[in-house]
Amino acid sequence: MVPAFLRQVPLFRRLDEAQLRAVAALAGERQFAKGEMIILAEAEGDALFVIQQGQVKVSLIHEDGREVILSFLGPEEVFGELALLDGKPRSATVTATAPTRLLVLRRSDFLRLLVGTPQIAISLLEELAARLRRTDQQIEGLALFNVASRLSRTLLRLALERGVEVPEGYALEAPPTHQQLANMTGSTRETVSRVLKQLESQGYIARQGGQILILRDEG
Numbered sequence: 001m002v003p004a005f006l007r008q009v010p011l012f013r014r015l016d017e018a019q020l021r022a023v024a025a026l027a028g029e030r031q032f033a034k035g036e037m038i039i040l041a042e043a044e045g046d047a048l049f050v051i052q053q054g055q056v057k058v059s060l061i062h063e064d065g066r067e068v069i070l071s072f073l074g075p076e077e078v079f080g081e082l083a084l085l086d087g088k089p090r091s092a093t094v095t096a097t098a099p100t101r102l103l104v105l106r107r108s109d110f111l112r113l114l115v116g117t118p119q120i121a122i123s124l125l126e127e128l129a130a131r132l133r134r135t136d137q138q139i140e141g142l143a144l145f146n147v148a149s150r151l152s153r154t155l156l157r158l159a160l161e162r163g164v165e166v167p168e169g170y171a172l173e174a175p176p177t178h179q180q181l182a183n184m185t186g187s188t189r190e191t192v193s194r195v196l197k198q199l200e201s202q203g204y205i206a207r208q209g210g211q212i213l214i215l216r217d218e219g
Helices: 002-006 017-026 081-086 107-116 118-144 147-162 178-185 189-201
Strands: 028-032 037-039 047-053 056-061 067-073 093-096 100-106 164-166 169-172 205-208 211-215
Touching: 002 017, 002 100, 017 100, 017 107, 047 081, 047 107, 067 178, 081 107, 081 118, 100 107, 107 118, 147 169, 147 178, 147 189, 147 211, 178 189, 189 205
Parallel strands: none
Antiparallel strands: 028 100, 037 093, 047 100, 056 067, 056 093, 164 169, 169 211, 205 211
16 A cells, blocks of 8 residues: 555655565654644654645744744645755644644665665655745745735645646635635735635635635636
C-alpha cells in the first residue's frame, strides 16, 4: 500500500519500484487529531512528513497571538523539508486541521536517500522553488493589493490547487473559515465576510452548502 501511495507523491515521482520500496521501508507512520500540533516553530526538527490523509495548516504565530497562515497542505504533499536539509529549527508551526495520517522519514535516513537517489534531490529542489514562488506572491499581495484583491487571489489559488472543476467553475468543497482567510490575507474576519458578500453580489463567487464556487468568466 505505501509504495503505491508514494508513487503519487511528486517528491518521489522519479523513483522506480525498487527505490519506492526502499523509501517505504524507512518510513514510519503517525496520526494526529484535528487541532493537534504536529510541528512547533523554532523547535528542533529531524523528520520529513508526507501527508497520507487529512489536512494541515502551516502558519506563523506572533508573540501577541496573531497568526499568519502560509498555506494548507493535503494528501501527497510534504512538509518539514527545510529543517531536514539544514538541521536548523523549524521555520513554521504545522497543525492538523482534520484527522491526519502522516508518513515520517527521519533526517539521517532521508539524507542517505538523497546521496543514493539523486532523483529525489531534483524533485525536492522543484518543490522548494515552487514554495518560494508562492511565498513571494503572498508577500507581494500583502504589500501591493487591497483586501478584495488579496482575498480574490487567495481564493483563486486555493481553487486551482485544491478545487474540484465543475461546470460553473471551481468548487472549494471545504474552504477555509472566514478567520482563516483573514489570517491568510492580513485582514480581519469581519472584512473577509464583507468582501465575500461583495464578490458574491458581483457574480465572481457563489456559496452553496458550505462550498465556495469560483465562477467562470463567461465574458
